[in-house]
Amino acid sequence: MKDVWETARYYLKVAAEAIDLEPEITERLSTPMRFVEFTIPVRMDNGDKKLFIAYRSHHCDALGPCKDGTRVKPDLTPEEIKALSMFMSIKHAIGDIPAGGGKGGIKADPYSMSKGEYERLIRGFIRRLVPKGAMIDVPGADIGTGEEQMAWMLDEYEQITGMHSPAAINDKPVALGGxxxxxxxxxxxxxxxxxxxxxxxxxxxxxxxxxxxxxxxxxxxxxxxxxxxxxxxxxxxxxxxxxxxxxxxxxxxxxxxxxxxxxxxxxxxxxxxxxxxxxxxxxxxxxxxxxxxxxxxxxxxxxxxxxxxxxxxxxxxxxxxxxxxxxxxxxxxxxxxxxxxxxxxxxxxxxxxxxxxxxxxxxxxxxxxxxxxxxxxxxxxxxxxxxxxxxxxxxxxxxxxxxxxxxxxxx
Known part of the structure; x- marks a missing residue:
């Protein structure tokens, strides 16, 4: 298989055939119900503005709100994010979790950025992410992100909404509701x-x-x-x-x-x-x-x-x-x-x-x-x-x- 998205769809097809799943359902699950691509402008430390590409995929919300993962790496592809959102749908169902598969990402190299630049990028991701919230879409951590980045996300979300909402972001520090x-x-x-x-x-x-x-x-x-x-x-x-x-x-x-x-x-x-x-x-x-x-x-x-x-x-x-x-x-x-x-x-x-x-x-x-x-x-x-x-x-x-x-x- 040439990429992880092709692999994910292959596993879906094989399992669907094993349980005689209706073709209509298989078709609907073979592509995300919503996929968005957006840009995040970031003021760099030298005063320049740089534009970063970001993605968010909602695979299927039949079981509940979509959630998890925000991956940041320079070679990120839309297909990778789509596949990971499908994997999350499967994981949530396996774990008996009332949620759908979500996955987001930013095409950037966090190791080439200062802490201030990276914080501005992560906060920009949350500002531009639509829809979002504990009952709609809950981002979490993945490659390139961790507790600190989730803390920035939570703070930005709460600054936007004007209310405390610890359930709106996953993988936070314990002190902030993790x-x-x-x-x-x-x-x-x-x-x-x-x-x-x-x-x-x-x-x-x-x-x-x-x-x-x-x-x-x-x-x-x-x-x-x-x-x-x-x-x-x-x-x-x-x-x-x-x-x-x-x-x-x-x-x-x-x-x-x-x-x-x-x-x-x-x-x-x-x-x-x-x-x-x-x-x-x-x-x-x-x-x-x-x-x-x-x-x-x-x-x-x-x-x-x-x-x-x-x-x-x-x-x-x-x-x-x-x-x-x-x-x-x-x-x-x-x-x-x-x-x-x-x-x-x-x-x-x-x-x-x-x-x-x-x-x-x-x-x-x-x-x-x-x-x-x-x-x-x-x-x-x-x-x-x-x-x-x-x-x-x-x-x-x-x-x-x-x-x-x-x-x-x-x-």
Missing amino acids: SKGGYEATGRGVALCTFEACKDLGFEFDKTTVAIQGFGQVGSVTAKMLFEKGFKILCVSDIYGAIYDPKGINITNLLEYVKKTGKVVEFPGAQSIDSRKIFELDVDVLIPAAVQDVITEDNADRIKAKLVVEAANGPTTPEADAILSRKGIRLIPDVLANSGGAIVCHFERIQGLSNDWWEEEKVYQMLEKRILGAYKEISSIAQELKVTRRTAAWAYALRKIAEAMRLRGWS
Whole structure:
């Protein structure tokens, strides 16, 4: 597949065929119900004005208001945003969340901008975003954005409306109405799915070897939870390189090292290896936790792992997916494995609407109940339909979305 949008539509088509979904519904879900492109003028520090292109995609709001994600990167494309909004529709339905899929983005390089320039860009995004609000469209964080940027968004929204509205923006700092456990949510969900899949496969945790591609917010949280359960993590990589230790990497020490240096390379006691080799290591579990399209038809046949857990969005191409299936490799798809963030964003919105803030333990208990409940349902559907877990996950979500569309008279 040439791009992630084509991949998303392909997965939709395969799942729709598996459950005999009406062609009319499939057609409506094959394109966003609303896609906007707009520009943001920003006064740069040198006095010049620069124009940035931004996007927002609402895939389908049959289940509820669209929400999540704001991605900022220089090579952003409209197709990427459309695909990610579709993924969010699927994740929300999988997590039993009454929301539709939303995704936004700005074509810019945040690392080439001063903090002041970046703040003006982010505030401009919210000013120009229409529609918006807790009951319509709720932006959240993604690549290039985090708690600080969400705080700017919330403040700008509240300055515009003249009222406090913590439920209007997700992924905020706790002090501004964010949910406890929000930072760890996606990685925690990945770890929970990994635990469950290993149990299904009969793996003993302390004898299970792992390789993790990506050691950012998601990969590091996942690694920490696996390490604490006794998993032996042999290899970890980030944008600077990969490290390998056949005896297992001490993740507690690695986290401290990364906190000081900002990278995993040259971690004492581990050897450096080519980052591309991480997919060919003889490990039990492979967790791609970085970017899309890293497992392709060029390397899928060399994967030795018995279990692949997709912590990133779209890390496996459809061609590679077919190869892994043919080889009998168990795969936990992204729309399930990394849905923990979407689930806790839902909890964040609930807390913001009710002004009732939960303790971290409650957030974790609710997250585990939701994601493992979905895991079991999807496993059952995979057996029922005799399809892969990816197709089963999409089918599980499509059944819910389609039912809401029928009830609304949309088909």
